[in-house]
Amino acid sequence: MRPRPAVTSRSHNRPDGGVATTQDFYSRWARLYDTIARRSPGVQSLRERAADRLAPPAGGVVVDMGCGTGANLPFLSGQVGPEGRVLGVDFTPGVLAVARDRLSTLPDTGPGAPVGVVRGDATRPPVRDADAVFASFVSGMLADPADAVDHWADVVGPGGRLGLLDLARSTHPLGRPLNGLFRAVVRGTSPPGTRSRVSTSPAALLDRRVVAAHRALFDRCVDVEHETHALGYARLTAGTVADS
Template sequence: MTEGITTTQEFYTRYAALYDDIARRTPGVRGLRRAVADALDPDPGDVVVEMGCGTGANFPYLRERVGPEGTVVGVDFTPGVLAVARDRIRKEGWENVHVVRGDATRPPVGEADAVLATFVSGMLADPAAAVWRWAELVGPGGKLALADLARTTRTPYKPLNTIFRGLVRASSPPGTRSMSGSPTDILDSRLVAAHRELTNRCEDVRRETRALGFARVAGGRVRLGR
């Protein structure tokens, strides 16, 4: 479950419109979202569930992949971001895209062919357990993809980690700022835990690093057995 749930929901509700702009318009973010859809690689007709979907910035890329026969379901527990997502779905006339309010660590959906989560692992107290549940949800042969931010390990860009640390602190919901340990350390360790679990559960794992090494994308197919 997410720490500081109420403050997280208040934070994302208050800044939903601003977050939507950042999530869709930051330079390079479109390429990143396309890369996540590529890593997930759903088939036409699939049911794709996005955990912690926010304002729905990934929806166009997922829709493109599953086609008119497929379905995209976004799950988020924050009313404000879901309102923005619903508004977009209505304006675009996307009949095969739906959102549901719920906890991504206990997904309120019965079945899925593919599950993705972007910039969510760092908000979960136990991201490995969440990824484990998502793998259970899609079952063997189902697909998983994650994208998360963490400090870069690329030598030329390491000086930028100081700026990254400041941005992470400034953009963390208040509840997460008071957690013991630096928010950036926590973000790094949660990314590692989530991506390691994806590797444990999946085969044909594809990995990509983008945005000067700050963004890690991984996707794979859940293997038979554990």
């Protein structure tokens, strides 16, 4: 158990695409994104299930990579308990402002653990060690998601917990007919400019990145649990980092 996350002063690297454009896009729409992240049908139960599957140790330290507006923080806090610590990392000022507002509604003691957020690059976070790392709906935004997952596994080390929750096109018989709509949503919600910088469709790129991230988790972890939800669109994977 680690009483607090060890935070470094490392500046964040440039994420995929234009960092200023991406930050401006997500900052401008932070409140709407927060509503979608918390109010979409079934999303709260999905976040709660993901936190359960991550299963960080009571009293441990969890880092939420690409935490956005902090929708996962209450669920992760409930997992580690009042003696634990939850830290959210994100590189976009606007969404972190919403996340900080959310922190004011969470107790510092009692049933919830102390929580905080910090600005940083999730691919090379300003955190040296933790007991668990979680990332939701982040893999598809990273230029090299497998490398990021590999780094997160190094952060928690052998015995640490690693979890991913992502969206991608469905292979489920009931979900496949809706893939066209899903592609349109992915394209429409991509930051301006990013769509013109890729040679394939944003949905196809998202698929490849999500597969790469979850495969990297399988490569680094044991006791891996993998689930699909929401007609096959949601992919949830969690495991324990193996000895090197």
